[in-house]
Amino acid sequence: MTRAEEGHRPQVVRARRVVTMGGHTGGAADALVTLGERVIAVGAAPELLDRFPGADVVDLGRGVVVPGFNDAHAHPSVLADGGLYVDLAPTVTGSAEEVRRALAERAARTPDGAWVVGHNFDVSRTEDGGAVGRDLLDRVSARHPVLIIHYSYHGAVANSAALAAAGYDEGTPDPVGGELVRDGGRLTGVVWERAWTEGFFGHGAKPALVPVPTAEARVESLRRIVGEMNAAGITSICDAMVHPADWELYQRARDGGALTARIGMLLWYEHFDPAPRLGLGTGFGDEWLRFTGVKMMADGAVSGGTCLCSRPYNGAQGEPTGGIQVMPDEEITEVVHRVHAAGGRLAVHANGDLAIGKVLDAMEDAAARVPARPGQAHRIEHCSVVDERLVERIRRLGVIPVPFGAFVRYHGRNLVAHYGVERAARISPHRTFREAGITVAGSSDHPCGPPEPLYALQSMTTRRSLDGTVLGEDERLTPYEALEVYTAGSAAASGEEHFKGRLLPGFLADFTVLAEDPLRADPEGLAGIPVTSTWVGGRPVWEGPA
Incomplete structure (x- = not known):
């Protein structure tokens, strides 16, 4: 039987539990049916086996199925250094x-x-x-x-x-x-x-000084990196800074069978002008490889102590600072207006409250001049330090924040050292965003943080740093809410919420199999739950040891 023929044969996948993130099946679902790369039914195994008598059957035993983890902001192409x-x-x-x-x-x-x-x-x-x-x-x-x-x-x-x-x-x-x-x-x-x-690394006509790996070496590096992310349960990745050479990298990887996760690409803003002329707009591509939006950077790093804040803090060099503004105001405004008017999705790196305010100023002005197109939801990457007024502006504009999932746990010590306990407790405010009715996406920013989504789920549900300090108890999410951030929330950030991030009929059959139920486990142990297999389009792309 050919691969194409197999794609038209139903497959019943049985498990201890299937978490659909759709709500309509409650906790009763223990099976789903795939046809090709889509889910066509979810429910009780006996019923589905009766409905699809000729289907192939996959029995995952005591495994718990959740929608595939979706990292809305990571940097696999940066890591593809070719050794x-x-x-x-x-x-x-x-x-x-x-x-x-x-x-x-x-x-x-x-x-x-x-x-x-x-x-x-x-x-x-x-x-x-x-x-x-x-x-x-x-x-x-x-x-x-x-x-x-x-x-x-x-x-x-x-x-x-x-x-x-x-x-x-x-x-x-x-x-x-x-x-x-x-x-x-x-x-x-x-x-x-x-x-x-x-x-x-060069800029404009200036060539890069550091060595650049060959395309073949980068493809092999990318294969390894994406494989490592598959092993963490990741089925989709948004690469948060793509240059033309990276676009070529992903195309080569796909053509060579090295792409085992769905990839969204945020094109670096300096390369945006030719894109519309070539027909490359937001959403261009297919379900494996697509143009998600345009990336720009307003300020520095929150964990490194260079983000742009309205109040001084202890910076990267151990001295009081307000941070670094990477793009001048006029450049932020010009790029935001240009991309917005062209119908593109903006993804603006802004950590500090001062930087976030400047970005929102530009977005509000752009939207007043040219109304947003349907589905044109802009993003603020990281969106780490906010106050009530910024949250309300984000809600009003329909902007999707993409905060760090794991930084409170992984970088908690650094956050306290830079900003003090009080301000650190308000960094990556997932609950504040959600209670305001704002869609929130899940992000590792790997290699800046650990790529494992379960590690991030533990961070978001406990807000406990590695040294035991709890930073922002009021910002804790429930396990279900944290899982939604890393599935449906991330899908919304890339404009794919109608077919990705849930296990419902018509959605992509991308799912992760866990040895324990993350919704019923102790949040303090979420990072330790084993991933037993990862499936993309109804097929396994990674399987753990038997």
């Missing part, structure tokens, strides 16, 4: 000295003058992480430009040769939207926001 970069995650290089040694080992087998690049570095989780600066990297090598990329991708650390290659010296002023960190006038090697992205 060129040195992994400096704290679990790999736990101290400043181990960071130095790992880079030195790579430099020893790299031709003189070629770049040595590391990534996933987390200063707060690396022993003596603050010592990782220009001087330490100069000890790695004087014959190579050396660059370390922060896990958040909002900052980097460069040695003297890398700074010189980028054209930076002590007399260089901070670029618009970026910062060259100094100590007594001398560059420390730490560079933030546009100072590193445009300085080392």
Whole structure:
């Protein structure tokens, strides 16, 4: 039987329980029926077996089926480095000295003058992480430009040769939207926001300085990364910053059979102008690969201490700051108006309350000039620090916030260090949004946070950081509400709520099988629930050990 013929044969999937997120079946559903990539029935197994006597039967035993987890904001294409970069995650290089040694080992087998690049570095989780600066990297090598990329991708650390290659010296002023960190006038090697992205990865006609992997190597990296996300139960991913080369990457991966999750793409705003002329508007594509919207960035990182806030806080360098505004007001306004008028969906990175207010100013003005088209719901990525007035403006505009799912648990210590307990307790305010009637999506921002949705569900339901501190008890969600954020909420953020995020007739047969029922488990143990298999379009894309 061919794959096409198989797609027209019903399949009854039995389980201990099927959580539809639709409400109409209550807790009675223990089976669903798929035909091709769609669900055609949900209910009690005996009834469905009678209705579809010739169907194939899949018995998942004691497994609990939930709609496939949908990460509305992650960066798989950023992680597809083709093996060129040195992994400096704290679990790999736990101290400043181990960071130095790992880079030195790579430099020893790299031709003189070629770049040595590391990534996933987390200063707060690396022993003596603050010592990782220009001087330490100069000890790695004087014959190579050396660059370390922060896990958040909002900052980097460069040695003297890398700074010189980028054209930076002590007399260089901070670029618009970026910062060259100094100590007594001398560059420390730490560079933030546009100072590193445009300085080392290029901008406009300026070529990238760091090495770029081959397309083939990136496809293999992407296959591994998406496979790891499948293993966490993820069936859909919105890539939150896509350039033309990344669009090509996904097309190659799909053509080569390496795409095992549905992908939505947020096109970086600098590449938007040609898109409408080529017919590439929001929603272009199909159910496996589609153009979701346009990404832009208003401010810095909340966990890294560079977001733009109305009140000072303890910033990335341990000194009071208001944060970094990455795009000037006039650029924010111009891009928002242009994309909105073209009918595109905006996805604007804004963490701090001041940045969020500026973005809403531009969106409100754009909507007043050109009424939104049906389904044109804009997004604010992260939307971390808000007050009642901002929440009401978000509700009125119909904007969908995409807050961090896991940051309270994973980065809680950093949030308290930067903003204090009181302000940290209001970061990622899922309940506040939901009680205001606002649709909320689920996001890991991986690699900035852990990709596992169950880890995020534990964070959202307990608000307990890794050190045991509860940050914002009033912002806790129920397990059902948290699951809805990572399924139906994320589908709405990409304009796919009518066919994704629930297990109902006519919806995509994307589902995750868990060893325990997340709606009945202790919220403090949600992160530990095993994923036993992950299904996309009614077919398994990942299965755990038997």
